[in-house]
Amino acid sequence: MPESPSSVTEVRDGLGEVGYLADESAALVSFLAQRLGKPILVEGPAGVGKTELAKALSRSTGRDLIRLQCYEGLDEAKALYEWNYRKQLLRIQAETADEAEAGWAGARGDIFSEEFLLTRPLLEAISSPEPVVLLIDEIDKTDQEFEAMLLEVLSDFQISIPELGRIEAKTHPLVLLTSNNSRELTEALKRRCLYLWLDYPEIERELQIVRLHTPELDETLARRLVEIVQMVRQLDLKKPPSIAESIDWARTLLLIGAEDIDRKTFEDSMSIIVKHRSDIDLVSERVTVKLSAGSEEGVTGLPGAGA
Amino acid sequence: MNERSGTAASLLSFFEELRSEGVAVGTSEILDCFEALDEVVWTDPRDFREAVAATVAKSQEDRRIFELLFDRHFFRAAEAEALEQGISEQRFDGGNRLDLDQLREAVRQAITAGNDGEMRDLARLAISAFGRRGERSGVIGVDVQRIRRNLGLQGGRGDGAGGADLDRAAVREFEQHLRRELERATIERTGKLPPSRPLAELDRALPTSPAQDLATVHRAVAQLKRRIATLGHEVRGRQRSPVVDIRRTMRASLETGGVPLRLKHRPRRPRRPEIYVLCDVSTSVSSASVFFLSVLHALHDSFRKLRSFVFIERISEVTDVFEHERDFRKIAERISSEGGVADVSGYTDYGRVWLEFGDEIAEDLGPRSTVIVLGDARTNGREPHAAEFGRIAEHAGRTFWLNPEPKLYWNYGDSVMSAYEPYCDGAFECWTTKHLENFVNVIASGARGASAN
Numbered sequence: 001m002p003e004s005p006s007s008v009t010e011v012r013d014g015l016g017e018v019g020y021l022a023d024e025s026a027a028l029v030s031f032l033a034q035r036l037g038k039p040i041l042v043e044g045p046a047g048v049g050k051t052e053l054a055k056a057l058s059r060s061t062g063r064d065l066i067r068l069q070c071y072e073g074l075d076e077a078k079a080l081y082e083w084n085y086r087k088q089l090l091r092i093q094a095e096t097a098d099e100a101e102a103g104w105a106g107a108r109g110d111i112f113s114e115e116f117l118l119t120r121p122l123l124e125a126i127s128s129p130e131p132v133v134l135l136i137d138e139i140d141k142t143d144q145e146f147e148a149m150l151l152e153v154l155s156d157f158q159i160s161i162p163e164l165g166r167i168e169a170k171t172h173p174l175v176l177l178t179s180n181n182s183r184e185l186t187e188a189l190k191r192r193c194l195y196l197w198l199d200y201p202e203i204e205r206e207l208q209i210v211r212l213h214t215p216e217l218d219e220t221l222a223r224r225l226v227e228i229v230q231m232v233r234q235l236d237l238k239k240p241p242s243i244a245e246s247i248d249w250a251r252t253l254l255l256i257g258a259e260d261i262d263r264k265t266f267e268d269s270m271s272i273i274v275k276h277r278s279d280i281d282l283v284s285e286r287v288t289v290k291l292s293a294g295s296e297e298g299v300t301g302l303p304g305a306g307a
Numbered sequence: 308m309n310e311r312s313g314t315a316a317s318l319l320s321f322f323e324e325l326r327s328e329g330v331a332v333g334t335s336e337i338l339d340c341f342e343a344l345d346e347v348v349w350t351d352p353r354d355f356r357e358a359v360a361a362t363v364a365k366s367q368e369d370r371r372i373f374e375l376l377f378d379r380h381f382f383r384a385a386e387a388e389a390l391e392q393g394i395s396e397q398r399f400d401g402g403n404r405l406d407l408d409q410l411r412e413a414v415r416q417a418i419t420a421g422n423d424g425e426m427r428d429l430a431r432l433a434i435s436a437f438g439r440r441g442e443r444s445g446v447i448g449v450d451v452q453r454i455r456r457n458l459g460l461q462g463g464r465g466d467g468a469g470g471a472d473l474d475r476a477a478v479r480e481f482e483q484h485l486r487r488e489l490e491r492a493t494i495e496r497t498g499k500l501p502p503s504r505p506l507a508e509l510d511r512a513l514p515t516s517p518a519q520d521l522a523t524v525h526r527a528v529a530q531l532k533r534r535i536a537t538l539g540h541e542v543r544g545r546q547r548s549p550v551v552d553i554r555r556t557m558r559a560s561l562e563t564g565g566v567p568l569r570l571k572h573r574p575r576r577p578r579r580p581e582i583y584v585l586c587d588v589s590t591s592v593s594s595a596s597v598f599f600l601s602v603l604h605a606l607h608d609s610f611r612k613l614r615s616f617v618f619i620e621r622i623s624e625v626t627d628v629f630e631h632e633r634d635f636r637k638i639a640e641r642i643s644s645e646g647g648v649a650d651v652s653g654y655t656d657y658g659r660v661w662l663e664f665g666d667e668i669a670e671d672l673g674p675r676s677t678v679i680v681l682g683d684a685r686t687n688g689r690e691p692h693a694a695e696f697g698r699i700a701e702h703a704g705r706t707f708w709l710n711p712e713p714k715l716y717w718n719y720g721d722s723v724m725s726a727y728e729p730y731c732d733g734a735f736e737c738w739t740t741k742h743l744e745n746f747v748n749v750i751a752s753g754a755r756g757a758s759a760n
């Protein structure tokens with residue numbers, strides 16, 4: 001077994017070193033998952049760092065990241081393994097031409113060997129000689145049948161291939177499943193997992209994240225940006241801005257060399273944090289008016305504006 | 308007693324409580340939980356809490372219930388222990404060092420910074436400050452609201468007002484501290500624990516499982532149907548139609564030598580009562596929404612001329628959904644997915660709803676129309692547009708408002724009930740089926756204008 005972390009702090013610091021600022025629960029659940037060898041089911045609004053958590057865990061543990069992006073209609077062939085049909089065909093053609101006498105029997109044995117196997121993410125994660133991080137992203141997009149198959153793989157850590165026999169895991173992957181809650185997952189799957197709810201970060205942590213991604217951005221400006229984003233999130237929007245959008249916005253401000261977020265800067269760049277037409281209207285109506293008209297006056301009406 | 312086994316026992320009863328609130332905590336969850344707890348330091352309250360949460364609460368909804376119950380459960384456990392050992396915590400006595408404005412400012416800062424420890428201390432300060440001013444009502448929920456109002460914490464209320472731009476969640480956290488400290492004070496004063504009450508009573512206010520109360524709701528509504536029907540009769544009998552029937556008047560005048568002494572009125576055309584129900588389905592009433600939807604469901608069962616609308620930010624007619632779907636679950640699903648208000652995470656915009664309803668629907672209203680609003684009148688600081696609501700009420704024959712919050716909470720925080728109440732023929736608190744029956748009784752006794760209870 002690979003060395004597992006000895007404390008929550010160790011995990012949090014490790015994630016921090018690779019650029020992921022985990023909150024209390026993310027660090028604890030990541031720690032538990034490694035100690036107990038259980039998968040993590042991560043849910044939360046879009047763009048709060050679900051996928052990034054898996055990537056960061058891979059970086060901090062030095063394990064490879066294997067990612068299975070789910071989509072509607074994803075099947076075993078794309079998730080587990082598939083025979084390389086084209087290659088098999090070529091081999092058969094080549095053989096029958098060259099050594100016609102060898103016949104079918106020989107060819108059959110040959111073409112169902114590992115050489116012709118296309119390993120897909122699940123098989124790859126199971127058969128890897130080094131332990132990996134396996135990210136199964138947006139599991140809610142698949143159907144229950146797929147979930148059942150997955151559950152089997154995750155409980156037995158083995159996959160049997162009729163033509164080849166059973167492939168047993170040499171190491172246990174650290175598994176993260178993310179879901180955007182588009183459907184209810186089965187009880188059985190949930191039961192096997194530790195549950196992590198990731199939410200929008202509170203202000204100080206978001207500020208740290210933004211500063212981490214855009215260290216060149218002036219601190220006061222970064223704080224103002226995060227304050228505005230947090231304010232926008234409290235409106236009733238179709239799609240509230242996520243951490244990803246805060247970061248994008250910070251980058252943009254840096255790019256256009258903004259010194260303050262006054263009304264004009266905001267109007268020019270707000271489409272980065274709000275996308276829907278109706279959201280933009282609402283934000284204009286409720287937030288833009290709180291910003292000062294010109295940069296000389298400073299921002300009024302914002303929380304902590306003077307502080 | 309061994310501390311660990313004490314905690315373990317307490318955990319088991321906590322799981323029991325979770326189960327009674329509908330969280331599926333099975334044996335495997337319990338085993339996982341203890342296994343996880345072996346990995347963390349039990350005395351670190353944060354790790355302890357997160358480890359338990361990660362292993363037993365496996366959806367957002369479960370998590371919400373978990374948060375509601377956890378503090379209460381372990382807080383009570385700790386208090387019970389302290390009582391047993393005769394420990395009473397040193398009361399915080401910095402109350403006189405701060406004046407009210409300073410206190411307000413300090414609280415706002417602590418909330419903005421999300422500083423937990425400070426919020427707790429300030430909650431105590433605030434309680435003792437208001438206690439001295441003799442404003443304690445003794446009912447925790449009411450005191451929390453009073454203190455909150457006194458501190459000017461209107462979380463989310465817009466422009467400039469005292470509580471402007473504080474994060475709602477953070478304000479709620481501060482409220483939690485207030486609640487806990489008030490509870491603690493009560494326990495210390497009386498030397499015993501208050502009875503544990505099921506969550507469903509107030510924190511969740513209304514039955515979240517529709518099935519359990521659907522039958523009662525239907526019964527109350529069936530009653531309502533009879534009442535509304537007879538009410539219509541009385542009106543017909545008492546009042547004359549304002550429309551004079553010229554032919555009949557002329558004929559009658561023949562008896563008096565052609566002088567029309569007696570005016571004959573055209574008989575009122577008996578029309579079916581029409582009901583318009585407007586139902587808030589936002590999260591601030593989310594547990595209530597289920598109850599309200601079941602009321603709507605029952606209303607549709609009883610009245611043929613019923614149009615129903617749901618709203619959060621915008622209003623959307625759902626009459627069709629009810630007419631084509633019998634199964635309650637399916638109705639709830641369809642409404643949240645295609646009601647046009649699909650983003651159920653939303654905050655209500657009452658003002659906008661009145662404007663839209665006024666524009667599109669109000670002209671269909673008439674003296675035989677009854678408008679029933681189901682909502683908490685929490686505007687999230689937005690313009691209430693009360694006059695527009697008044698215009699709607701004027702078009703309708705009668706307007707009633709059912710509010711899922713206890714009356715004590717009306718007009719606290721961002722509730723603007725008093726802006727709408729004057730236009731209603733009755734405004735009622737309605738968070739149990741009993742209240743619903745009460746509503747039926749009051750309107751049945753024909754108490755027009757007798758503003759509720």
Ligand SMILES: Nc1ncnc2c1ncn2[C@@H]1O[C@H](COP(=O)(O)OP(=O)(O)OP(=O)(O)O)[C@@H](O)[C@H]1O
Pocket residue numbers: 019020021022023045046047048049050051052053180209212243244247
């Ligand atoms: N705690 C964090 N520390 C540092 N960066 C973060 C953190 N959380 C999120 N981010 C950044 O935010 C962005 C969005 O994160 P990510 O793509 O992981 O979100 P997600 O939850 O997977 O979203 P979706 O549901 O859309 O897939 C990433 O660029 C990531 O770098």
Ligand SMILES: [Mg+2]
Pocket residue numbers: 050051052137178
């Ligand atoms: Mg993602």
